[in-house]
Amino acid sequence: MRTRSHTAGQLREENTGETVQLCGWVHARREQSSDLVFIDLRDRYGITQLVFDSEDSGSALPPKAKELHLEDVIAIRGQVRARDKANTRFETGAVEVVVTELQVLSRTANPPLIPSDEKNLPSEEIRLKHRYLDLRRPKMQHILRTRHRVSKCARDYFDDHGFLEIETPNLTRSTPEGARDFLVPSRNQAGMWYALPQSPQLFKQILMVGGADRYLQICRCFRDEDPRADRQVEFTQIDCEMSFVDRKEVLAIMEGFARTLWNEILGVDLPEFDQITYQDAMDRFGIDRPDTRFALELVDVSDLCATTDFKVFTEALGKPRGVVKAICVPGGAAKLTRKITDGYSKFVQNFGAGGVPVTKVANGTLEAGIAKFVEPIAAQLIERLGAQDGDTILFGADTYSVATKALGELRQKVARDMDLIDESKWNFLWVVDFPMFEWDEETSRFYAMHHPFTAPADHELERFMGMDPSDTEGIESIVSDGYDMVCNGSEIGGGSIRIHQQDVQKKVFQLLGISEEEAKLKFSFLLDALGFGAPPHGGIAFGLDRLVMHLTGTDNIRDVIAFPKSLSGADLMCEAPNVVDDEQLTELHVKSTAKPSR
């Protein structure tokens, strides 16, 4: 007995009287007496109650049932019977199966994780180590199923729109820029290395040159950087690219995908996505992926504060690109205690700011905190912020980038503290008009904000091609044709219209300080391809893991990956990474320089 006639989620009242055969795990055991035992049988499809009853079956089955442990694997034969009182927790709750035959297919040791115990979820360390037990939990089964449905929805939607699914290599070459690569030594070519792809970016562009026209791939990407709650070293993209399109057309297709997905999985009809420019997002929200489920917008009050004698403000405004910005927190006076706002000062220090000057609105003017310093501009501040009695005003004063970033992060923290986030909302938006380049202080050079293959916006092309590499202000101001899809403050997709002209691509390399020789050495395949008739093209990559996180309501990326890695990049179940034999290393022409400590 190792096959089944039905799954554990299948039986209904109309099956009453049928003789059935079921297989699965012992989810719960309720021993009513030595002659009456209930077992909840679980498989991927659901849970069915089994009854072992000596009166009904006339057999000695109940004593055998008593020997069953949670998570034993069993097969049973029995008769479906309607129940007097249905159990509404299970889809099969209207019936039960009176067992006449029982076979234990597999015993279990005392498990460190009990899938039916929803109250005492073991530590994540144990969940990861015994992943096969964790995956049995109904919640994890739901996530796995949702992830499958998202992949299927992507394939169906893009197939409907003419996209071809095409695979690209996982063993590829390392290219400069971007994240740290995972490397694979070559056996055949001593001293040479493959790199695992950070994304199939160049391959998908070359597929466009190859005439694929519309491409889709659900592909694994690898970036050897420290993980976060929403980031893994190994993650999955829904990667798309289209030929002969402009930004408008790409956004329409991709927005259509997100809308289809949310409808398919959640039954939610999303409204048309808002668009916001990068500059606007930074000015108003202090972040390039604003969460618009709440207001608390950043307001520039530099001009007002310049007239005060408050040293924190005047010193900030004396810096290059110095600003003073403020957030008005409605009703903050009652909830944001001195202790909390002191904590905010500490919080923003994580982002390089000195602290958070605070004041409150009362009786139509400002009181407490830095009120005495801003007294002369109190009326104007209140008016510009639209503040009312009982509000708290939080300031950020520093260079534009520091003040903006600190207040942007603070804005989100305050929203959580004040419970201002409506969790039922789905606020999607496109962030557009990113800068092409970003200055890096440490290395004193420009980097591509998105990646070096992003095209300048159409109206910028002439200015871009004439740009002098020494004109840092000019370079910084060039707007690209890149875009991000943002959902509730989380970036779920990003892409751009790509460069399809060789001379434009060469100009990007020039402005990035990549010499012609280096460009030829590292990117000749791309430059060559662009020289043989490349169609205008653009695309996007969605973070599949993050989409599933949103659709299943988890804030932990490990929950949506069957076999995820810990923060140190370890697979706690199979214990990767691990040592290898010396012979393997020799064959690969590799010698470790690690100290033999462990």
Added chain:
RNA sequence: GGGGCGGUAGCUCAAUUGGUUAGAGUUCCGGACUGUCUAUCCGGUGGUUGCGGGUUCGAGUCCCGUCCGCCUCGCCA
């Protein structure tokens, strides 16, 4: 690489100011009970307090080091 939190029974947690034999729930083991719903009731087993040092009459508790997990800054074109 930096900052923070955590590691005590198979699992989830507790243990006062450093002080008696490290407790409870659950799993597991044994028993009672014929309609349970993660059943209930009675009894029992179960501990290298992550690991290594140190301080002390005495350390789960304090100190130093180290490993692991989580959150986070840097990083993530």
